[in-house]
Amino acid sequence: MTEAVLLSLRNVSIAFGGLQAVRDVSLEVPAGTLSALIGPNGAGKTTLFALMSGFLRPDTGRIIFDGQDITGHAPQRNALTGMVRTFQIVQPFAAQTVRENIAVGAHLREPRRAAALAAADAVAERVGLASQLDKPAADLTVAGRKRLELARALAARPKLLLLDEVLAGLNPQEVAQMLPVVREIASRGVTVLMIEHVMQAVMNLAGQVWVLSQGELIARGSPAEVTADPRVIEAYLGHGTASRLARQAA
């Protein structure tokens, strides 16, 4: 049985001025999986997310989501089709309460206010924000804001959730609290693609990992495979490191 592909990128590239931020990236995200996109800082991960979700339009290449060519579609249109992203730098609607924030997401599929607010309560329960529903979003801690970012996206009932570093800036205890939340989302049938630097989380959660370095995909495989890949080690630690480490180990 072949798994259905939910999102596929075909030879996607984008340059900013002289900088080739993403170069000829092709990948396929199977439906129902939890995968991760990793890579050193500046590798182009967030740019790739912006391309997938429609915030940026690729110079070349196609993006196909759920069997539909969505290259160049606006993010709001993609959200309606079922792809929702979160932001690495959290973007709360600061003047509004947690409940109102989440309800904006719920309104994507629910025109009635009361029903959207009820849906917001239910989503808050899932991500552990139930006790803070009436707080202004601006008063949340970093961990709270990350949960809010997740909740708002989740309320939009996506098929594919793009999580941009939802664990960044959290302490180990907060990371440990967040992992089951992400796992629960995936277990309910939402396909999740996450950018993550916290390797503990990647090893723990992801079935498949792509490694991006300087705008190019340099590896893909299980977490164990990619972390053993010499090209990945070199991308993170510098040219020649893999062989040096191998010599030292010998």
Place this chain on the structure above:
Amino acid sequence: MKRDLLRIAAFAFVVAALAALVDSGVWLTFIMMSLYGALLALAWNILGGFGGQFSFGHALFFGCGAYAQAIAQVSLGINPWLALVLAVAVAAAAGVGVGALSFRYGLKGSYFALVTLAFAEVFRILAVSVGFTGGGVGLMVPLRESAGNLQFGSRRGYIGLVLGFAVAALVVTAWLRHSRFGARLQAVRDNEDAARAIGVDPFRTKLGAIVLSAAFTGSAGAFYVQVFQYLDPSIAFGAHVSVEALVGAIVGGMGTLWGPIVGALALHTLAELTRNLFGQMPGINLVIYGVVLVAIVMFVPRGIAGIARRRHD
């Protein structure tokens, strides 16, 4: 929503009762002009307070409504009640035009403010140069007092009219607080990219807001024409209307239901006081507006309604 509507009904009842009980012409005029200021501020608040799009050129919509009202009566002989509908429609259409142009190209913040200001100025100059506006001489609406002609012998008739518009604007504002459209509008105000990511179309949302805002501003313009029966380009498209609309909303509290009412009342009280204290110095109220605005922005950036809310928390 229900609670907001009850409060609005109570407000309408109190104002109507006051207008019925008060006999002095000075006080009736005060009530009328405060409501007129409140209508402008409420209209501006829909786009500026809930949508975060700060227009410096609401005079554009005011002037379009006012000229439509005046021209329809004077030149086309249309009944003023019908002209009122036309005036609101013309102002709303101007909102579509300005909104489509500026939001299509993603103008925000000071750029949007400047574009609206520029539009109002262009229209002011056009109104001077073209024929059907009466040019710099202006348009005079002939005096024919009757309710059917939308001209009232007493201020009370006009108070009823402007109260009706203000209540409608309040109901729309209450709806913004409790509806999907309002939630999306505030989301766009607070963070456009985050709103896009969860499926909000900022263009359509902001366009909806500017149309509502323009329509109510146009109704204020039409009201002005009926009350004062005279219109010229600088009354219609001059900066003072734009300033009155935005200062009322900012002083009262942007993005709140009652802020524009409170702000307009405070400003009109202040204007009356300064007029009594400083005699007939022209433009003194604008100077006062400036000082009040600076003080509000410095000390109570969330407006008078913002203080009340903070106490409440």
